[in-house]
Amino acid sequence: MAEQRALTPRAEDFSAWYNEVVQRGELAGYTPVRGCMVIRPHGYAIWELMQKALDARFKETGHQNAYFPLFIPQSFLHREAEHVEGFAPETAVVTHGGGKELEEPLVVRPTSEAIIWPIMADWIQSYRDLPLLINQWANVVRWEMRTRLFLRTPEFLWQEGHTAHASQEDAQRETLLMLSVYRRFMEEWMAMPPLTGVKTEWDKFAGADRTYACEALMQDNWALQAGTSHNLGQNFARAFDVKYQTEDGSHEYVWSTSWGVSTRLIGGLVMSHSDDLGLVLPPKLAPIQAVIVPIYKSDEGRGQVLEAAEKLAGQLRDVVRVRLDDRDTVNPGAKYYEWEGKGVPVRLEIGPKDLEKGQVMAVKRFAPDPKARKVPIPDGEVRSRLTEMLDAMQNELLATAIKRREDNSHRGIDDYEEFKEIIATAGGFVYTGYCGTEECEASVKDETKATIRLMPDEDFRSDEIPAKCICGKKAEYEVVWARAY
């Protein structure tokens, strides 16, 4: 493992810093397959914690998991016009199997609507079968030119919810419900507070009536689309003939939704909290929440310290995910760097001095006041104090991230020169009035690289919206601009 001593600082080169944090944290790495990454055990453990939390919420809201095929007959993808137009350019296609050319090429799923709906159509006969609430955990493939670990790779892991409803209203309610599930997960578990809102007509999911999204602001003031929830209307029901019989005996197309988050969230997590020492993880998503580092000077001291460290680990094991680093081949300082690089929220140092005083030294990976990172905890209080510490850190990370988002949000902008200045220098979320035309966004994007991320939901909308768009025309509604990943 070639690890430079110090990471490239964020301020110097954010992209280089990101790559180094991911690799030093042993989250992921490159593989012999162009653009494809390996998610290493530590990174995968984070994904498993994410899955567990999200899956629980999906179940609580009435969804069931299922698994659909990886391969989609090419003709299926073509049934929904906008869908195929949106995804065809980035699909991988299997043309041969068993040494022979296939009669019909198989598309490796870029998303599963085109295989799920023909199948679920058979499950739905009557209004009594609705709503049908299905989720799938799977991998998908979207061919990419330019790749980044977690943020954009040809293959990634995600979940995709697919639901069918008897009415437009039910589908809309579902779309918004799952958007709020995502928002809460990002806030409460990831400490990554997103904006929520609606995508423009031309930026929505291929085949959707409306696309809602969570957009989070990274430390470099670029936006990351972190989750989407789509109201698909009856578009897929028509394309795949998904009908149900109503109470009065007529046949109607179902109303459907789909929604997903991916391993991209891990990239967002990294770019939200990590620092120039490496990864910072919110305690709820940290595979190891506390690491115990024993410190000893000689063989005699060693036995005593290790015994105390093991006892400590035993006391903590049922309340936190704890790891005792008793390697004898690495000295304490090196262990500090290693576990900091992996984002472990709390380090517990235990050495001769601590044994004498009947305490352990606890060091938080992150604190709003850097001077308050290190605190001694008396032996009897470690269990309670440590859990308090982890809770506090979770909250502090969220508060810090919210403050950063708000400090970097610019509202009420209606002057294009000012807009350009903000995008070119400060960055962040820029709220403006908007005329509503695609041409306007295209020309702004051309000139500034900024795009409309969404039309903000009520929770984020400004009290006063400028009367005119940055192009000078009358504003129809408010939008949020940013440079985006």
Next chain:
RNA sequence: CGGGACGUGGCGCAGUCCGGUAGCGCGCCUGAAUGGGGUUCAGGAGGUCGCGGGUUCGAAUCCCGCCGUCCCGACCA
């Protein structure tokens, strides 16, 4: 697909201009001392120099062809 660069132990690189039989740092292995912020010393293992062809007594180095990767531009969870 257009523009630029690169391919040499696990990782990062030097050597290529000017041919002479491969080197450095990190990591890895062994041993000893060390141990409260990346410890030191000693010893050691590890390379078809991207692939194929050519020139030459001799090629990592020169020539031709191919493959691959990375960076910059049009698309993107």
